[in-house]
Amino acid sequence: MNSTETVTHKAGWIIVDPYTIIRDGYIGVESGLIGDIGRGSCSGHIIDHGPGALLPVLVNAHTHLELCALKDKVKYENGFKSWVEKLIELRNSASPETLKTGALKGLKELTESGCGVIGEISTLGITWETISKSNLAGVWFREFLGNVLPVDNTCDRKDFLVKSIAAHAPHTLAPNRIIELKDITRKRNLPFSIHLSESEDEIEFLQTGKGKWADFMTERGIDFSNWRLPVESPVKYLEDLGVLDKKTIAVHLLHAEEKDFEILSRHDVSVCLCPRSNKNLHNRLPDIEEMLQSGLKICLGSDSLASVESLSIFNEMAFISNAFPSIPPDEILAMATVNGARALGFEDMFGSLTPGKRAAFVYVPVEVSSRSELQHALVNADFKGSCKTVLQ
Numbered sequence: 001m002n003s004t005e006t007v008t009h010k011a012g013w014i015i016v017d018p019y020t021i022i023r024d025g026y027i028g029v030e031s032g033l034i035g036d037i038g039r040g041s042c043s044g045h046i047i048d049h050g051p052g053a054l055l056p057v058l059v060n061a062h063t064h065l066e067l068c069a070l071k072d073k074v075k076y077e078n079g080f081k082s083w084v085e086k087l088i089e090l091r092n093s094a095s096p097e098t099l100k101t102g103a104l105k106g107l108k109e110l111t112e113s114g115c116g117v118i119g120e121i122s123t124l125g126i127t128w129e130t131i132s133k134s135n136l137a138g139v140w141f142r143e144f145l146g147n148v149l150p151v152d153n154t155c156d157r158k159d160f161l162v163k164s165i166a167a168h169a170p171h172t173l174a175p176n177r178i179i180e181l182k183d184i185t186r187k188r189n190l191p192f193s194i195h196l197s198e199s200e201d202e203i204e205f206l207q208t209g210k211g212k213w214a215d216f217m218t219e220r221g222i223d224f225s226n227w228r229l230p231v232e233s234p235v236k237y238l239e240d241l242g243v244l245d246k247k248t249i250a251v252h253l254l255h256a257e258e259k260d261f262e263i264l265s266r267h268d269v270s271v272c273l274c275p276r277s278n279k280n281l282h283n284r285l286p287d288i289e290e291m292l293q294s295g296l297k298i299c300l301g302s303d304s305l306a307s308v309e310s311l312s313i314f315n316e317m318a319f320i321s322n323a324f325p326s327i328p329p330d331e332i333l334a335m336a337t338v339n340g341a342r343a344l345g346f347e348d349m350f351g352s353l354t355p356g357k358r359a360a361f362v363y364v365p366v367e368v369s370s371r372s373e374l375q376h377a378l379v380n381a382d383f384k385g386s387c388k389t390v391l392q
């Protein structure tokens with residue numbers, strides 16, 4: 001819908017942003033954009049959503065929709081390495097049609113769980129068409145690994161959907177490839193994503209130049225003698241390669257420490273965390289409290305349905321709230337909204353309900369009597385089947 005008629009959306013609570021909440025408020029919408037926001041009575045064409053809350057659509061900044069078809073097929077109880085091997089085997093044996101059908105289901109699940117903006121990581125390159133036909137906004141990252149610079153590395157923009165590039169991880173690409181891929185996105189001022197400091201194999205390889213990953217590369221005849229190893233840490237390594245800046249999204253950071261956070265903060269890098277996936281695959285969680293102390297801007301991703309039970313960012317927030325009770329609910333909500341929009345380069349259009357941004361919000365049926373109860377409810381509920389996403 002893109003009507004020029006002004007429609008006013010009312011609700012018991014309007015979450016303008018995680019820190020600005022209006023009780024008994026309304027949002028005026030015209031031509032798909034947010035106009036007047038206020039409190040109390042309003043006139044004209046009114047849609048009264050109910051006593052619950054309207055909040056900005058959630059941002060899932062890191063997912064792999066092309067793996068949705070593998071849900072419940074890859075066990076993660078046996079550790080990360082066996083999970084990766086089984087994942088690749090199943091993905092390679094699945095037809096593109098099966099994977100595309102899975103991605104379509106994943107998109108439906110995202111919309112039904114209040115998500116309106118995504119960061120999709122596509123290794124096979126098969127989800128662009130599916131996403132571009134949907135009404136979701138976001139960035140489709142074509143992901144690369146290996147030593148060869150891909151031929152198809154185009155970056156593009158189509159309405160609310162951006163095509164950009166992700167480098168898989170610092171231990172799966174030669175340093176010059178990482179630099180070249182980052183340069184392509186830098187020239188277009190587009191976001192660049194990379195898994196960073198995720199597994200023990202990655203850490204051991206980068207910090208010693210030896211270990212299981214080094215053996216794996218040697219067995220396959222991959223020469224890494226000029227990879228500038230060993231390094232102090234994966235984060236320091238990327239700093240030395242010159243690829244850390246405001247448009248870079250560092251994903252996971254499971255093994256990163258205070259000095260790494262200082263580097264990332266200094267370069268204004270966005271951090272994307274997928275704690276449920278980390279727990280399932282690595283039985284470990286990132287040091288979120290220390291990251292916040294360091295001033296890092298954290299956003300959230302679900303990762304793929306091959307490593308988590310759902311794509312819901314409400315579920316991700318509830319997991320963090322439970323695992324880190326000291327983190328205030330407004331900080332968690334910021335991770336799921338405004339920080340995600342910023343990381344993906346959509347802060348002018350999404351992430352908060354402020355005039356001039358897209359009318360993209362989600363209604364949740366909470367019954368609360370105070371602001372603090374509301375904030376607590378938002379980050380501790382599932383809302384599966386009960387939230388309503390409005391994308392105009």
Ligand SMILES: [Zn+2]
Pocket residue numbers: 062064121195251303
């Ligand atoms: Zn990932």
